[in-house]
Amino acid sequence: MYYLSRMSTSYTEENYLKAIYKLQESNGETVATSTLAQVMGVHAPSVTDMLKRMAGKKLISYQKSKGFKLTEKGKQVAVDIIRRHRLWEVFLVDKLGFRWDEVHTIAEELEHIQSSPLVDKLDAYLGYPKADPHGDPIPDANGVLPKSRSVLLSSLKAGKAGKFTGVSDHSVSFLNYLDKMGISLGDTIKIKHVEDFDKTYTLELKGKKPAVVSHKVANSLLVIEQ
Amino acid sequence: MYYLSRMSTSYTEENYLKAIYKLQESNGETVATSTLAQVMGVHAPSVTDMLKRMAGKKLISYQKSKGFKLTEKGKQVAVDIIRRHRLWEVFLVDKLGFRWDEVHTIAEELEHIQSSPLVDKLDAYLGYPKADPHGDPIPDANGVLPKSRSVLLSSLKAGKAGKFTGVSDHSVSFLNYLDKMGISLGDTIKIKHVEDFDKTYTLELKGKKPAVVSHKVANSLLVIEQ
DNA sequence: ATATAAAATTAGATCGGTCTAATTTATTAT
DNA sequence: ATAATAAATTAGACCGATCTAATTTTATAT
Ligand SMILES: [Mn+2]
Ligand SMILES: [Mn+2]
Ligand SMILES: [Mn+2]
Ligand SMILES: [Mn+2]
Numbered sequence: 430m431y432y433l434s435r436m437s438t439s440y441t442e443e444n445y446l447k448a449i450y451k452l453q454e455s456n457g458e459t460v461a462t463s464t465l466a467q468v469m470g471v472h473a474p475s476v477t478d479m480l481k482r483m484a485g486k487k488l489i490s491y492q493k494s495k496g497f498k499l500t501e502k503g504k505q506v507a508v509d510i511i512r513r514h515r516l517w518e519v520f521l522v523d524k525l526g527f528r529w530d531e532v533h534t535i536a537e538e539l540e541h542i543q544s545s546p547l548v549d550k551l552d553a554y555l556g557y558p559k560a561d562p563h564g565d566p567i568p569d570a571n572g573v574l575p576k577s578r579s580v581l582l583s584s585l586k587a588g589k590a591g592k593f594t595g596v597s598d599h600s601v602s603f604l605n606y607l608d609k610m611g612i613s614l615g616d617t618i619k620i621k622h623v624e625d626f627d628k629t630y631t632l633e634l635k636g637k638k639p640a641v642v643s644h645k646v647a648n649s650l651l652v653i654e655q
Numbered sequence: 656m657y658y659l660s661r662m663s664t665s666y667t668e669e670n671y672l673k674a675i676y677k678l679q680e681s682n683g684e685t686v687a688t689s690t691l692a693q694v695m696g697v698h699a700p701s702v703t704d705m706l707k708r709m710a711g712k713k714l715i716s717y718q719k720s721k722g723f724k725l726t727e728k729g730k731q732v733a734v735d736i737i738r739r740h741r742l743w744e745v746f747l748v749d750k751l752g753f754r755w756d757e758v759h760t761i762a763e764e765l766e767h768i769q770s771s772p773l774v775d776k777l778d779a780y781l782g783y784p785k786a787d788p789h790g791d792p793i794p795d796a797n798g799v800l801p802k803s804r805s806v807l808l809s810s811l812k813a814g815k816a817g818k819f820t821g822v823s824d825h826s827v828s829f830l831n832y833l834d835k836m837g838i839s840l841g842d843t844i845k846i847k848h849v850e851d852f853d854k855t856y857t858l859e860l861k862g863k864k865p866a867v868v869s870h871k872v873a874n875s876l877l878v879i880e881q
Numbered sequence: 882a883t884a885t886a887a888a889a890t891t892a893g894a895t896c897g898g899t900c901t902a903a904t905t906t907a908t909t910a911t
Numbered sequence: 912a913t914a915a916t917a918a919a920t921t922a923g924a925c926c927g928a929t930c931t932a933a934t935t936t937t938a939t940a941t
Binding site for chain 1: 747750751752753757760761764765768769770772773776777780
């Protein structure tokens with residue numbers, strides 16, 4: 430007997446679905462057992478088991494020893510969870526005053542709360558935000574996720590500038606680093622120089638003295654060229 | 656491998672602890688297996704199993720075939736969950752605009768979100784409320800739950816009046832009934848007459864015409880005599 | 882005090898989600 | 912094409928939370 434008669438998708442399944450969705454987005458259509466095991470922090474046989482259960486529920490399509498991918502139904506659930514996750518993150522930052530590096534783990538739980546009216550009202554309460562505190566786009570109530578036009582700062586030539594719109598590295602340490610450097614979403618970042626020797630970037634930020642950052646940093650910042 | 660390394664108390668244990676706490680509050684010190692099974696909506700052997708697990712964690716003290724009761728540790732967890740539940744209910748009503756009859760089931764899930772900073776910030780954001788939307792007192796951050804001075808309206812003599820401070824029946828149907836009758840928390844309710852024959856109450860509410868309600872209703876309203 | 886009824890526990894099973902060890906299947910290199 | 916390596920699956924187990932059926936313990940009634 431379950432208190433939250435979730436019935437449909439379990440907590441765990443939702444986390445798998447989200448992970449598969451993100452892997453499909455970045456690493457192409459089909460996903461490998463070992464890859465998923467790694468990002469889920471479980472061992473391969475656990476994934477195989479879970480795949481069978483989820484295939485039974487028509488959340489993924491799965492051919493033994495070939496890869497697997499989300500069905501339309503699975504994709505819908507995944508996007509819905511992502512929507513919830515990002516809305517809660519906005520709530521935590523905008524309303525409760527958390528820092529952007531603190532909200533991910535809390536949202537990782539909140540995203541599973543079972544109630545559509547809750548999500549809708551939260552969305553309205555937050556003013557229908559388009560992006561979460563890390564710049565990631567928030568799918569709308571119909572599951573439509575606006576395609577981002579952002580590119581990595583590292584893809585821009587020296588001399589070009591871009592508006593900082595998001596991060597591709599969501600780690601606490603990177604977010605803290607950006608805070609320390611005074612680099613915030615919305616800032617305009619100009620590439621003054623790219624050092625040929627070690628690929629360090631010299632960046633110019635409005636009203637600040639130039640900053641030298643590693644290639645890794647330039648490769649973790651999403652911008653819209655301007 | 657668990658994503659929310661809850662470790663300490665599981666979702667399910669927390670629901671059991673809360674139920675035991677409430678049973679101890681109303682039905683005296685020790686609780687019976689069958690009673691708990693009934694309120695948890697499970698069968699008796701499930702309770703026996705759970706009791707063993709919880710006794711192992713020192714959340715309850717348990718003597719086989721005698722009753723059981725919460726330890727100090729168990730009581731602390733229970734009160735903390737109650738605090739979270741009631742704070743979330745305030746959030747849902749005050750901030751998101753839910754009705755008081757809609758929030759219980761959602762809070763039943765939200766109460767388990769693992770994060771003390773979250774609860775503290777929520778508390779602050781809500782302005783440190785003293786009671787939830789049903790008039791139930793909210794334990795403070797130290798787990799201190801103010802003792803209520805409310806009594807059942809049915810305990811008052813005809814002619815007396817009281818301020819409506821809470822309900823002892825939390826069912827959706829009763830809450831809807833009160834809405835329909837225009838009876839809201841904070842209202843002053845005067846007992847005009849108690850019919851000897853069938854114990855119906857004639858109530859006077861400020862600015863409204865007298866209402867006749869059953870004994871069951873008078874027995875579900877908490878008031879502070881005035 | 883003994884029989885009967887009620888409450889609680891034990892025994893044995895299932896299910897979701899995980900593990901390790903063993904095996905099978907697919908990929909890669911020579 | 913065959914052998915070696917890597918990836919995936921199967922087999923068998925565990926844990927938490929539940930169930931039903933059988934048994935034991937406690938309470939109640941005569
Ligand atoms: Mn999650
Ligand atoms: Mn985010
Ligand atoms: Mn609950
Ligand atoms: Mn309440």
